[in-house]
Amino acid sequence: MKETLMIYDENGYFNEFRARVLSCRPAERGGYEVILSQTAFFPEQGGQVGDQGFLDGVRVRDTQIEDGLVIHYCEKPLAEGSVVHGAYDRDRRFDLMQNHTGEHILSGIICHSHSCNNVGFRLSEENCTVDYDCFLDEEDLRKAELQANQAIWADKQVIVDYPNDRELARLDYRCKKELTGRIRIVTIPGIDVCACCAPHVSRTGEVGMLKIISCEKHKSGVRLYIASGQRAYRLMREIMEITDSLVHALSLPKEKLPQRIADMNAEIYRLTGQLSAVKISLMKQQLQAAEGPLALFFVEDGLEKDVREVINEHLSHHEESLCAGFTGNDASGYRCVMASRNTDMKQLAEQLRQRLAFQGGGSRQMIQGSVRNSRQEIETVLNEMISQNGL
Numbered sequence: 001m002k003e004t005l006m007i008y009d010e011n012g013y014f015n016e017f018r019a020r021v022l023s024c025r026p027a028e029r030g031g032y033e034v035i036l037s038q039t040a041f042f043p044e045q046g047g048q049v050g051d052q053g054f055l056d057g058v059r060v061r062d063t064q065i066e067d068g069l070v071i072h073y074c075e076k077p078l079a080e081g082s083v084v085h086g087a088y089d090r091d092r093r094f095d096l097m098q099n100h101t102g103e104h105i106l107s108g109i110i111c112h113s114h115s116c117n118n119v120g121f122r123l124s125e126e127n128c129t130v131d132y133d134c135f136l137d138e139e140d141l142r143k144a145e146l147q148a149n150q151a152i153w154a155d156k157q158v159i160v161d162y163p164n165d166r167e168l169a170r171l172d173y174r175c176k177k178e179l180t181g182r183i184r185i186v187t188i189p190g191i192d193v194c195a196c197c198a199p200h201v202s203r204t205g206e207v208g209m210l211k212i213i214s215c216e217k218h219k220s221g222v223r224l225y226i227a228s229g230q231r232a233y234r235l236m237r238e239i240m241e242i243t244d245s246l247v248h249a250l251s252l253p254k255e256k257l258p259q260r261i262a263d264m265n266a267e268i269y270r271l272t273g274q275l276s277a278v279k280i281s282l283m284k285q286q287l288q289a290a291e292g293p294l295a296l297f298f299v300e301d302g303l304e305k306d307v308r309e310v311i312n313e314h315l316s317h318h319e320e321s322l323c324a325g326f327t328g329n330d331a332s333g334y335r336c337v338m339a340s341r342n343t344d345m346k347q348l349a350e351q352l353r354q355r356l357a358f359q360g361g362g363s364r365q366m367i368q369g370s371v372r373n374s375r376q377e378i379e380t381v382l383n384e385m386i387s388q389n390g391l
């Protein structure tokens with residue numbers, strides 16, 4: 001079959017078109033694979049997802065390319081030989097064009113100023129990531145982001161052409177892999193020259209703005225998450241909504257939020273420590289009052305590490321006892337930790353499962369879990385078990 005005529009190559013904005021259905025067959029992934037005589041749908045390639053849209057009212061979920069043939073993944077079959085009307089999802093495509101062009105601008109700037117290479121690119125509806133084989137610090141990123149936005153505001157033309165071999169040989173352009181055949185060059189004068197197959201906006205001003213969201217280590221360089229155009233705008237709006245709600249909740253101007261939140265965290269840390277000390281002393285008081293081999297304490301809530309610490313300390317002075325701590329209440333049940341130096345706690349856990357609604361386990365020395373019984377039931381059963389079995 002002859003290669004599909006790709007309308008998007010010459011003009012990224014050209015949308016509605018008519019084309020003949022050359023083939024339609026069931027697709028392995030479900031739905032139908034439709035090949036047309038020509039298409040404005042951009043198929044997944046070069047790191048960018050394929051277009052979605054409609055062919056004669058039939059939904060196109062995805063577009064792929066194989067051996068020069070553009071495959072439209074349709075929900076319903078289309079009659080072979082018929083002429084259909086096609087249109088991709090314009091808003092989705094424009095968002096991808098803004099983000100793809102934004103990436104060219106940023107990569108042109110970064111690769112030029114850091115003498116590095118763009119070694120990866122992925123653009124979907126959710127994310128736009130770019131990988132470079134060099135490390136970039138916060139200052140580098142701030143600078144590159146500002147320069148990218150200045151290039152956007154300068155509203156430079158984005159030029160697409162196919163230089164001949166002689167021109168190509170003289171041209172210094174970015175390229176992720178060895179290319180053959182007709183090479184499509186996308187030029188943003190003074191900013192970037194790059195081999196690329198995707199549709200771009202025709203002037204940088206249409207990108208609107210570009211924001212670097214985050215930077216992480218990746219292989220022997222970095223991966224940047226970036227957002228351009230309407231994505232950058234949505235991100236900005238989301239962040240402002242979050243900031244506004246914090247300004248409201250804390251009754252502070254936004255520039256004072258970071259310090260206040262740091263202060264609150266320090267305060268929470270200090271108070272948690274104090275509260276923990278109070279709870280530990282409550283647990284210890286109950287143990288001091290305990291008589292006989294069974295030492296129990298109950299508190300409304302407490303940290304499991306504190307409960308364990310109190311139990312271990314008690315056992316270091318009262319080797320003969322079975323010590324158990326419960327946090328919770330009758331209505332919602334208890335979390336518990338139990339330990340002993342001379343009783344097999346695993347066996348005790350087995351008995352507890354039979355006589356109480358106990359779930360949990362542990363080692364021969366210590367068990368932990370939950371009990372859905374009242375405090376009275378727990379105390380009665382444990383006392384009975386101790387008097388029957390001894391320790």
Ligand SMILES: [Zn+2]
Nearest residue numbers: 100196197198
């Ligand atoms: Zn590109």
